[in-house]
Every structure is written in structure tokens, then in C-alpha cells.
Amino acid sequence: MRRLPVYLVLDTSGSMSGEPIQAVKNGVQMLVSSLRQDPQALETAFLSVITFDSSAHELVPLTDLPSFQAPNISATGVTAMGEALSLVAECAKRDVVKASATQKADWRPMVFLMSDGVPTDDFEKGLARFKLEKWGAVVACAVNDADVSILQRIAPESVVQLDTSDSASMSAFFKWVTASIGLSSKSVQSGKELEGLNQLPPPPPEIQVVV
Amino acid sequence: MSNLLSEKFVTPSLPDFIRNLVGTLDAMHREGKYHGKISKEIKPWMDSSGVNFDRDNFRSSAVELGNDVEAQIQQDVKNFVTCSKYWISSPTASLEADFKADLYQGKNLPMLFLKFLESCNPESGSTLRTMADFVKTLEQTPEPNAAAPVEPPQISPPASPPPSTHTANTQFSIALRNGTVGKPYEIEPSAIARAIANQRKDDPEKARISHLQLPDGCGLQFNEQTGAVTGIPIKALEEQLHLDYVPSPNETSITCKVSLLINPDPASLWKDLPPPADAPYQKDLLDDKEYTLGDFRIIAASRRGRSHANKGDFRDDDFAVGYADSTGWLVVVVADGAGSAKYSRKGSQIACMVTSERLVAALNTPEYQTISPPQIEQAEGGPVKPRKWLKELLHEAALDAHYKIQGEADQPSETLPEPPTIRNYDTTLIILVMKKLERGCFTATFSIGDGGAGILDTPDYAEPLTHADGGEHAGQTTFVTISSTVSNTPENLDKRFKMSTTMDFTAALVMTDGITDPKFPSDAAFSDPACWQSLWQELEPALVSSKSLLDWMNFFSPGNHDDRTLIAILPATTPSEE
Known part of the structure; x- marks a missing residue:
């Protein structure tokens, strides 16, 4: 079966501590719970959680939705975004099945990256590594004071912004990510991949699309 | 500080910090303060009461309930309990006994407080008022012998009670492997006990689970002899359960949280919707x-x-x-x-x-x-x-x-x-x-x-x-x-x-x-x-x-x-x- 790999790449640096990180945690939980009610997503979507603070961690390797268990996330340290980009690229290279004579290819992976900061490590190196892999939809979400221009280099046409990191707007963001994964898993089952923001469901009012 | 609600609680047997909590939340909500502000103000005396209070967590898990101050306070107390890292333990049936015992022993009060709130029937009127009545009845009850253990009966050899910090302040939680409706499910014998023992650095060979409360009619069985969980799940669920963990035969059991998730059978999620009757090019399905x-x-x-x-x-x-x-x-x-x-x-x-x-x-x-x-x-x-x-x-x-x-x-x-x-x-x-x-x-x-x-x-x-x-x-x-x-x-x-x-x-x-x-x-x-x-x-x-x-x-x-x-x-x- 062709899988739809989804990587959630989440900023867990110290500035996210408190309400924001709790909201992220709830968001991941909510995302998984509602995707489990969607028969196409339940079968097709595979989820991985990668976090970055002073370094990047593969918190949950690519896992089918039925087996997925929401991880415990805490916030500390600085913003190793470059390392996170390298890591997600390495994970995708390792995880995503390429087409061969005996096996059909996975769908191109979706990436949702969320950050409220500015990279504190070698961002260029990470970005270069990230660009080597083939991605489906890549969406970057700038929270609070994140540097939008940096995120635009990761996802040139698909940067969205949350002006506040309270639970309401975080929850709106994760609901939208959920809808996007749901739509994508339907779409791939009828043979069509989604690539950019314009093919995803329209973001709710809490989320601004950065042009 | 005007403790409007705590004035209703003329309850010397309740520790100060519980009364302070309710009173402070009450006063602050009536002054229209935000949760961030509230958590900041309650933190110092919460800490001084020996409660490990996670302020950020409290603030972020707060829910706005509009002008219903009592509901808000009730919600906040629940959050407070969650953020204080106390376990929710035995079934509500034994609540009153537990509450009394722990009340007089000064143990796990926030946990009991929460259980009490939850056990109150919301239809029967104000939860807080019901609580005030309940506390009054407690005050009329003679204090039991503080030494008498109020433990669940099923525990192995009698032993000296463990230090209370051992049970109350150790946070560990276990997630059982996810299951799917209709697919055989198995957790190997002793696996749960070993996992907890490893987290707590107990001896995995001596640890066992004396009790695991699985939801009624879920299709899974816990074998108390072997510690295995087996069966074929028959309904989807996502629940926090409780189990009693015995670190070694000489120790009493500790109650801890365990989460269990059963996925729905994918086949049951598909809907069978007719196409729109007014669409062009109608065709048989x-x-x-x-x-x-x-x-x-x-x-x-x-x-x-x-x-x-x-x-x-x-x-x-x-x-x-x-x-x-x-x-x-x-x-x-x-x-x-x-x-x-x-x-x-x-x-x-x-x-x-x-x-x-x-x-x-x-x-x-x-x-x-x-x-x-x-x-x-x-x-x-x-x-x-x-x-x-x-x-x-x-x-x-x-x-x-x-x-x-x-x-x-x-x-x-x-x-x-x-x-x-x-x-x-x-x-x-x-x-x-x-x-x-x-x-x-x-x-x-x-x-x-x-x-x-x-x-x-x-x-x-x-x-x-x-x-x-x-x-x-x-x-x-x-x-x-x-x-x-x-x-x-x-x-x-x-x-x-x-x-x-x-x-x-x-x-x-x-x-x-x-x-x-x-x-x-x-x-x-x-x-x-x-x-x-x-x-x-x-x-x-x-x-x-x-x-x-x-x-x-x-x-x-x-x-x-x-x-x-x-x-x-x-x-x-x-x-x-x-």
C-alpha cells in the first residue's frame, strides 16, 4: 500500500515553554484523535514527530496512525532549526519507499514545520540538505516573533502565520493541519498528490497566509 | 483578600492551602483576572504548601467558561490537580472513605478534592455548595485512628506503609500498545510491570501488577496471575485507566495511570452516501x-x-x-x-x-x-x-x-x-x-x-x-x-x-x-x-x-x-x- 508520510517538525525551544508548548501537545493529540475517525487517513497517513531545541530529535519515527502514541513534549534550549531540517531529510530518505519493480512508491511526504524563533545553528547547511529530498506539500508556520523570511526559504509559497501562541490559535492551526492531511489522504487514494498551499483547505481566520 | 467562597468552608480539618486555593480563585475570578495572573499569584503559597505546582501548565490548560464563576473555579481546581502531578486513584465508590482517611492523614488531598468534585452530580445543584455540605458532614464524623491503613484489600503481605512521598510525588505513566477493534490484542505476561519497574528503577523481576481496571465490555482481559492482557477489542476507546503496581512482594501497591487506545475498525468508518439526486449524468452504483x-x-x-x-x-x-x-x-x-x-x-x-x-x-x-x-x-x-x-x-x-x-x-x-x-x-x-x-x-x-x-x-x-x-x-x-x-x-x-x-x-x-x-x-x-x-x-x-x-x-x-x-x-x- 502506498503510504502518505507526514512529518511534524516542531520548535520546542525555551521560548515555547508554558502555554504554547502545552497547546502544541494538545494539538498533536487532537490531530491524531480526529484523523483516526477518517477511514482514508487511518489507513494511508503515517506520522512522525521531530522536535528541535538545542538539537533536533526524532521523537516519534514514522508510525501508522493506529499505532501512533502522542509523545510528551517539553520546551527548553535554543533553536537548532538547521539541524531539524537535516534530520527530517535524513528520516525521509530512510523511511519513504521509492518505486521499484516489486514495490509501489509511497506518496511524497508532507511537512508541517512550526517555529517561533530564529535559527541559532547553521541554517544554510540544513536547508541545503532539506532541498535534496522530494517533498509533497511543505508548510511552515511562523508563531509570534518567528522570522518569516527564513521560513519562506523552506516553504517558498506556503508560509502561514499565527500572531499569538495561545491555545485557541494553536488549536486552529492543528485543526487545519488535520484537515490538510485528511484531504491529502483522500486525494492520494484517488491518485492525485497535493503540492502547495492553494490545494490545501483554506486556513481559518486565526492563520494568516504570508505572501 | 476577600475569600468569598472559603467563608462558606468553616472547615478546620481542611488544610489551609485547599481553602486558600478556592478562596483565591474565587476572589480573582470575581475581579476578572486572567489565568496567567491567577497562576502567578497562587504559585508562591502553593509552593510553600509543599505542592509541586506547574504554573505554565496550569495557565495553558485553563478554559474560559464565561461568567460562570463557580464552573470556572471547579475547572481551575481540576487543572490545579492535574498540574500538581497527583494521581487519580481508586474508583469513586470508595471516595468518601479515602477522603476521610487521607484528610486526617494529610495525604493526597488535591487528588481527593478532584475526585470529590467529579463525583458530585452536576444536576443536583452547585458543586461547590454540595462540597460545603459534604465537608460539614465530615466535620461531624469522629476522626478515625490515624494509624489504621485505609488501603484496598487485595494487597499482598502486610507491610509497613511506604513513605508518602514515594507514592504521591513520583510521576510515571504507562501507555499500553494501541489496539484495533476486531484484531487480536496481546501484551505479554509481566510486560507492564517490567516497564514501570524500569521507569522507577525497581527490580523488574520482583515487580507485579496486582490489579488493572479495564473498561467493562471492551473485549480485553487482564490476567492477574501472569500480568498479561489479551483479547479482541470490541469497541473503540481512548481512556486513562488505573492499575495497582507492587514494586516487590514486601511493598504495598501504588496506583498509577495507564492509557489505552483502541482504534475503530477502519471498515466501520466508511459511510455509504448516495450521490446527489439532482446531479447530471445519473448512473447506477x-x-x-x-x-x-x-x-x-x-x-x-x-x-x-x-x-x-x-x-x-x-x-x-x-x-x-x-x-x-x-x-x-x-x-x-x-x-x-x-x-x-x-x-x-x-x-x-x-x-x-x-x-x-x-x-x-x-x-x-x-x-x-x-x-x-x-x-x-x-x-x-x-x-x-x-x-x-x-x-x-x-x-x-x-x-x-x-x-x-x-x-x-x-x-x-x-x-x-x-x-x-x-x-x-x-x-x-x-x-x-x-x-x-x-x-x-x-x-x-x-x-x-x-x-x-x-x-x-x-x-x-x-x-x-x-x-x-x-x-x-x-x-x-x-x-x-x-x-x-x-x-x-x-x-x-x-x-x-x-x-x-x-x-x-x-x-x-x-x-x-x-x-x-x-x-x-x-x-x-x-x-x-x-x-x-x-x-x-x-x-x-x-x-x-x-x-x-x-x-x-x-x-x-x-x-x-x-x-x-x-x-x-x-x-x-x-x-x-x-
Whole structure:
């Protein structure tokens, strides 16, 4: 079966501590719970959680939705975004099945990256590594004071912004990510991949699309 | 500070910090302060009461409940408890006893506080008032002997109670492996105890679980002897459970949280919605037919896929069967309308009708009467030219389908909200023509897009008769509605045309990708006779009638929920055999 790999790449640096990180945690939980009610997503979507603070961690390797268990996330340290980009690229290279004579290819992976900061490590190196892999939809979400221009280099046409990191707007963001994964898993089952923001469901009012 | 609510609690036996908590929350809410502010102000004395208070967590888990101050306070107290990292332990039935015992021993009060709040029936009036009454009744109750343990009865050898910090302040939680409704579930003996022991750095060999409360009627059983969990889940759930953990035979049990998630059976989540009744190009969701035509018996069925039913979309697949009775040529066509094209159900229907009618008319002429294997072998493009190369004939039929669909797009037969384009009718197309020879059987195919056809002879022969038009990426294909796909170039024709002569055959199968995707998981599988034979094993019992084929086609295969169409061509049984 062709899988739809989804990587959630989440900023867990110290500035996210408190309400924001709790909201992220709830968001991941909510995302998984509602995707489990969607028969196409339940079968097709595979989820991985990668976090970055002073370094990047593969918190949950690519896992089918039925087996997925929401991880415990805490916030500390600085913003190793470059390392996170390298890591997600390495994970995708390792995880995503390429087409061969005996096996059909996975769908191109979706990436949702969320950050409220500015990279504190070698961002260029990470970005270069990230660009080597083939991605489906890549969406970057700038929270609070994140540097939008940096995120635009990761996802040139698909940067969205949350002006506040309270639970309401975080929850709106994760609901939208959920809808996007749901739509994508339907779409791939009828043979069509989604690539950019314009093919995803329209973001709710809490989320601004950065042009 | 004006402690409005705490004034109701003239309860010297309650520790100060509980009264302070309620009072402070009350006062602050009435002053209209935010949760951030509240948490900041309560933190210092919460800490001084020895409670490990996670302020950020408290603030972020706060829920705004509008002007209902009492509900707000109740919610905040719950959050406070969660943030204080206390365990929620025994069932609410023993609440009162626990509350009393712990009240006098000064243990786990916030936890009991929460349990109390939860146990209060919200219908019976204000929770806080009920609590005040409850506390009053407690005050009238004589204090029990503080030394008497109020432990659940099932615990192993009597032992000195562990230090209270050991139970109350150690945070560890366990998540059991997720299950799925209807699939056998097993957690190996002792695995849970070992996992907790490792977290707590206890001796895993000595640890055991004395009790695990699984939800009633969930289909799983906990074996208290072995510590295994087994069974077949019967309902979906996501719950926090509790278990009693015994670190070693000399110690008393500790209650801890354990989470369990059972996924719904994916098959149960699919909806079966009818397509909109006012949509143009209405079409049956199921179709099945069976025929005996000359030397052939044909069983055909087509059904709407789950992914279409889930959204209330139409069946986009279609098929047609024709027979040139003067020459004995059989014509079989299947087409799969693209999910992304809004009128593809009509496109596939036109493609099947047009090609089958045209081919029957053409093949019903004397030129196609005789055809012999040597001629077929020698010819570079098909049987020696009777009137036209067979290859060209099939190609022209496909081209005709293209133009007829173009015609429909130009002048739709139904009223459409806006002028369509030919790409609104995108469809694949597989044409198979077949003729019994004096010895053996001749088959030719022309295919555009995915799905496939093949011929097999038991026990071990199978020959695929199509190349799937797969793209470089998963899911790409091509359609009869695309001009370049039906172009007249020799390369294009050669790629799409295939023919074969077999001495005997058990069956020829023509299928859309709703069948080929689940049954032939790769291109290699499609070329593998073993895969065809195993499909045949599965299919043969269903070929007693087109209805039973239709039933068989409802098989469940994860990730494969497209429309399914299959036409089986079998040698007609001779009268003597019937």
C-alpha cells in the first residue's frame, strides 16, 4: 500500500515553554484523535514527530496512525532549526519507499514545520540538505516573533502565520493541519498528490497566509 | 483578600492551602483576572504548601467558561490537580472513605478534592455548595485512628506503609500498545510491570501488577496471575485507566495511570452516501451482467468504491460487452473515469459504448472471419490485412471514443452548470477482442491508462495482456481524453496494442485498477503468473453468477477503495457438460 508520510517538525525551544508548548501537545493529540475517525487517513497517513531545541530529535519515527502514541513534549534550549531540517531529510530518505519493480512508491511526504524563533545553528547547511529530498506539500508556520523570511526559504509559497501562541490559535492551526492531511489522504487514494498551499483547505481566520 | 467562597468552608480539618486555593480563585475570578495572573499569584503559597505546582501548565490548560464563576473555579481546581502531578486513584465508590482517611492523614488531598468534585452530580445543584455540605458532614464524623491503613484489600503481605512521598510525588505513566477493534490484542505476561519497574528503577523481576481496571465490555482481559492482557477489542476507546503496581512482594501497591487506545475498525468508518439526486449524468452504483456468446461465457460486474461511497460520489467505472455473431469475435471493454474529473462517469460510459459498438460492427464483416495463428505470428501489426490491421482497428475505436467524448463536451446531453471541457470526462480504456480459432484462441488488446487484462490457464500459465500506463510517481496515468495519448504514432500504437494466441485458456480477465491495485501490488506482480493464479483461486468460486462476483468485489483491502470492475471471460461449457 502506498503510504502518505507526514512529518511534524516542531520548535520546542525555551521560548515555547508554558502555554504554547502545552497547546502544541494538545494539538498533536487532537490531530491524531480526529484523523483516526477518517477511514482514508487511518489507513494511508503515517506520522512522525521531530522536535528541535538545542538539537533536533526524532521523537516519534514514522508510525501508522493506529499505532501512533502522542509523545510528551517539553520546551527548553535554543533553536537548532538547521539541524531539524537535516534530520527530517535524513528520516525521509530512510523511511519513504521509492518505486521499484516489486514495490509501489509511497506518496511524497508532507511537512508541517512550526517555529517561533530564529535559527541559532547553521541554517544554510540544513536547508541545503532539506532541498535534496522530494517533498509533497511543505508548510511552515511562523508563531509570534518567528522570522518569516527564513521560513519562506523552506516553504517558498506556503508560509502561514499565527500572531499569538495561545491555545485557541494553536488549536486552529492543528485543526487545519488535520484537515490538510485528511484531504491529502483522500486525494492520494484517488491518485492525485497535493503540492502547495492553494490545494490545501483554506486556513481559518486565526492563520494568516504570508505572501 | 476577600475569600468569598472559603467563608462558606468553616472547615478546620481542611488544610489551609485547599481553602486558600478556592478562596483565591474565587476572589480573582470575581475581579476578572486572567489565568496567567491567577497562576502567578497562587504559585508562591502553593509552593510553600509543599505542592509541586506547574504554573505554565496550569495557565495553558485553563478554559474560559464565561461568567460562570463557580464552573470556572471547579475547572481551575481540576487543572490545579492535574498540574500538581497527583494521581487519580481508586474508583469513586470508595471516595468518601479515602477522603476521610487521607484528610486526617494529610495525604493526597488535591487528588481527593478532584475526585470529590467529579463525583458530585452536576444536576443536583452547585458543586461547590454540595462540597460545603459534604465537608460539614465530615466535620461531624469522629476522626478515625490515624494509624489504621485505609488501603484496598487485595494487597499482598502486610507491610509497613511506604513513605508518602514515594507514592504521591513520583510521576510515571504507562501507555499500553494501541489496539484495533476486531484484531487480536496481546501484551505479554509481566510486560507492564517490567516497564514501570524500569521507569522507577525497581527490580523488574520482583515487580507485579496486582490489579488493572479495564473498561467493562471492551473485549480485553487482564490476567492477574501472569500480568498479561489479551483479547479482541470490541469497541473503540481512548481512556486513562488505573492499575495497582507492587514494586516487590514486601511493598504495598501504588496506583498509577495507564492509557489505552483502541482504534475503530477502519471498515466501520466508511459511510455509504448516495450521490446527489439532482446531479447530471445519473448512473447506477452497481452493475452486473452475464452472457453466453458463442464460445464464451462472460461474467461482468462493476461496483462503486468505498472512497466514492464515503463522499456520495458516483461510480465512475463502466463496462460493455459485444459479440459479432457472424464471425465469432467477442468484444469486451472496461473504463475507469478519473476521480479528479467531475463528469468522468459519463466519459467512461461513452468510451465503453462507442468502442464496443464500433468494433462489433467492424468485426462482423467477412474479412475478419478467418484468422489463423501463423498469419498472426507473421504479421507485424496484427492479423494479415483483411481490411485493416487489427491494431489500427482497435486504435480507431479508441480514437472514436475520444471524438465522441469531445462531442459530448461540446454539446452536453444534459444541462450542466457551466460549459464542460473534454478533460471533465477523463477516462481510461481497456479494449479486449477475442476469437476462438480452430485450435486455440486469439486475443488482442488496446489499453489506455491503468487497470489491466490478462489470460490464464491453470495450473501455472498466465500472460498479462496490457502494460499499465504508470507515471514516474505513484498514481499518475493517462486518459483517452488526452490527444497525445490517442495519437497515431507507431510508438504509441505499439505500446498500447498487444496480442496473444493460446492453445487453451481457463479465463481471460479485464479489470480496472480498483481490482489490479489490491491484487497486483507491483508491476512485477502483474507479470508474475503465480499472482494471476492466486487471484484465480480466490475469484473462481465467485464466478457462479454476476451477483456473486459483485459480492466478492466488495473485499476489504487497506488503501484500496476505488471503484471496481471486472469482466471474466470463460470458455462456454458445451451442452454435453451441462
